[in-house]
Amino acid sequence: MKELNISEMSKAVMSLKKVYIIPHVNPDGDALGSSFGLCRFLRENGKSADVVLEKEIPQAYAFLNGDYILTENASEKRDVIVLDCGDLSRTGKSEALFNAAEHTLVIDHHETNEGYGEKCTVMGEMSSTCEMIFNLIKAAKLKISRDVAFALYTGITSDTGGMRYSCTSPATLRAAAELLETGLDIAYINRMVFENNSLKKIRLKGMVYDSLRILADGKAAIVRMTKEMLEKTGANEDDSEGFVNIPRSVEGVEIGIFLKEREDEIRVSLRSNSYADVSKIAKALGGGGHFHAGGCSYKGSLDETEEKILSLIKEKIFDVI
Ligand SMILES: [Mn+2]
Numbered sequence: 001m002k003e004l005n006i007s008e009m010s011k012a013v014m015s016l017k018k019v020y021i022i023p024h025v026n027p028d029g030d031a032l033g034s035s036f037g038l039c040r041f042l043r044e045n046g047k048s049a050d051v052v053l054e055k056e057i058p059q060a061y062a063f064l065n066g067d068y069i070l071t072e073n074a075s076e077k078r079d080v081i082v083l084d085c086g087d088l089s090r091t092g093k094s095e096a097l098f099n100a101a102e103h104t105l106v107i108d109h110h111e112t113n114e115g116y117g118e119k120c121t122v123m124g125e126m127s128s129t130c131e132m133i134f135n136l137i138k139a140a141k142l143k144i145s146r147d148v149a150f151a152l153y154t155g156i157t158s159d160t161g162g163m164r165y166s167c168t169s170p171a172t173l174r175a176a177a178e179l180l181e182t183g184l185d186i187a188y189i190n191r192m193v194f195e196n197n198s199l200k201k202i203r204l205k206g207m208v209y210d211s212l213r214i215l216a217d218g219k220a221a222i223v224r225m226t227k228e229m230l231e232k233t234g235a236n237e238d239d240s241e242g243f244v245n246i247p248r249s250v251e252g253v254e255i256g257i258f259l260k261e262r263e264d265e266i267r268v269s270l271r272s273n274s275y276a277d278v279s280k281i282a283k284a285l286g287g288g289g290h291f292h293a294g295g296c297s298y299k300g301s302l303d304e305t306e307e308k309i310l311s312l313i314k315e316k317i318f319d320v321i
Helices: 006-014 029-044 059-064 088-100 129-139 146-159 170-180 186-194 199-210 227-233 279-284 302-318
Strands: 018-022 048-053 068-070 079-083 104-108 119-122 213-215 220-225 255-261 266-272 293-298
Touching: 006 104, 006 119, 006 129, 018 029, 018 088, 029 048, 029 059, 029 079, 029 129, 029 146, 059 146, 079 088, 104 129, 129 146, 129 170, 146 170, 146 186, 199 220, 199 227, 220 302, 255 302, 266 279, 266 302, 279 293, 279 302, 293 302
Parallel strands: 018 048, 018 079, 048 068, 079 104, 104 119, 220 255
Antiparallel strands: 213 220, 255 266, 266 293
């Protein structure tokens, strides 16, 4: 594996003729935005490019109007560009395409990415893979069309929570400004990304809000999503994206806990606002994450899981500060 800077990667990308572009499984706005953005850019510049997805695109991202092929239909031998995948397993079934390719390029912004593929560019300081694709096109000194800008802006706004998270740098905002100059409808994109929920999801969210309880003298808060809630609303687990922010947003709360009841385990998501390192809790139960975000699974009932998490939070965080 060779590590490249973004302009070297730009040259490496432009040297390929026929590529499959592969984002991570269960793709989000950045994975899809960077894939469609790069794919459109390469096609506009005379390359043969296709985005490859393992499953049909999530309905929430249909507005991107991106065309793609499913992994099982990607039958040609082509070079592969992997986007927004912190490790190779995140390519899911498309890993086979990666393994069969002559040339493999990896472009990603996950700090935990240790590098893989023939050539790799990882920039943990970037807000999004879309911001990296923007820089890659700038390095090639080629034009960014409105279609490309539409996809890239979607990914940047997704991964920065609408330019609110700390990953938003001055350079991110300058990139966003330049993308907007192509004539994008910023209100439309942000509405599609943040304010376009299915009725099922809103009903589910209402139930999850109702489960909110305050723990640890107001320093932690918890919400639960049960299998029954999913049955009642007809929603699925994908609809719970972002719910972990509900408990974290209660005034005075440092740690937010979200428990999802699955068939044979409870999935635990943790978030902290400032001083609590929640990855310590996640790691203690065999999971992982970062300082402010962690996740793990636990075999037990919802009540047992809550009890376990709460005792770990007290022992590893509130007792030591
Ligand atoms: Mn991303």
